[in-house]
Amino acid sequence: MLKDVTLGQYFPGTSFIHRLDPRTKLIATFVYIAALFVAKWYVSYAVVLALLIVCITVSGIKPSAFFRGLKPILFIIIFTAVINLFATKGGTVLWNWWKLTITSAGAQLAFLMVARIMLLITGTFLLTYTTTPMALTDGLELLLEPIKKLGAPVHEFSMMMSIALRFIPTLIEEADKIASAQKARGADFETGSLTERAKALLPLLVPLFVSAFRRADELAVAMEARCYHGGEGRTRMKKLTMCPADWATLIGSGVFLAGIIVLARYGL
């Protein structure tokens, strides 16, 4: 039941996008998100969509992987669509029943909002699908280097994140094991009202937390035994280097954002 979480899932590959520096990919993704929020009308959306399709094709990852990733947020998509559909006034009335009215403006806005969410999620998936969690946290740590000087615990934060990512599969496996053990003794996680099901999860969460704390304790000792003493004086095996391809990508995303801003100015 917990197996289909695609959080932070990485698809190994050697495509152009896979080989980019994680910092480039992080910045490009932020630029992409910014562009998505600047985008106003169909033309801009079409440009963003075209770029996304090109990137997905280049990455060599099956489009089905992206659709699978959208499934968990289906509820949010539908919710957004419905709210925008009925709450927006303006334009011609397309459909009317009791207090519910759908206007042409509402329909358009709902469509664009749904498109925005889907493009947003799919675009960020491209980042996590083509970058190992480790490279991602390393990239983030280096990008945040400037605020380290202000005393922000950047190294600790990125260490925490990579350890969390490392233990997700381990804890999922453990949760499955505990759930099976509880089911074998008659626990029921699948039926009943929402509160009943939430209550049924309690005997699963308690042992899971206890074991997570025990693991954390052992891991801390193991890390110390391997000479971990914070971020000071630490080196890295995989040194991140910006290649010409990275600079080109960054310039490309800058041009892309500028283009979207221009399109938005003309209301396209």
Add this chain to the structure above:
Amino acid sequence: MEPIIQVKDVSFRYEGEDESAAPVLDHVSLEIEAGSFVVILGHNGSGKSTLAKHLNGILVPDEGEVLVDGMDTKDDDKLLDIRRTVGMVFQNPDNQMVASVVEDDVAFAPENLGVPPDEIRARVDEALKLVGMYEFRDRAPHLLSGGQKQRVAIAGVIAMQPRCIVLDEPTAMLDPGGRREVIETVTRLCRENGITVVLITHHMSEAVGADKVFVMSAGHVISEGTPEAVFSKVEALRKEGLTVPDTVALSWELRGAGLDVPLAALTPADCAAGIAKALQK
């Protein structure tokens, strides 16, 4: 040979423990020679894991001292040097891996030590080849078997280039196949690469190839010597709740039945040869 680790009259009790009860370690003294394969045996609660944690300064003694290559583990300034001299592998392979990729995990210790990137790469590759996990270098650790995970953990320690590796019940959570993988790996590291190995276990059979065996019980070292010498004290071991290897148990029963077989046969082949010889008489 000079000792790499000296445990001198060490006593220890965990914080908050009853002061009147016997300490977990009660005046323990032992020496571990550089390059040797040492096994510390004991059942649960004998203090063997507590002793292990003293060997690289995770715990420091209440009384007495532990010297690693002449450095006192109580000396905080020497702690990093002590830990890079004596590496430690723990029982649960899952709880000692930091990274989501095998080679990144192996690189963790040298990264902490500030080794230059090119040298880390070389050390990681070498360490992974030594434990036979080089082909798995870009896999995720949670997809490996228990024995493979434990070999990666060993590689993670070797990458520090320690002179000694302490393994605290590394096989307790493994199936027989995984157990064999781990024991073969550490035996090879000791015999071919000259790394001192201290194996802590309650499996007697793992002590067979050792140079020296220490048997612990209730915080004391109750017996020490070569495996042959230690295992021939069948009755004493059994009294401590330890089982002797099957071959020794068989020989001991046969002797009890009046057959003159040597007690110290530790491999099935030796045991069989001993019985055959006794029967020919």
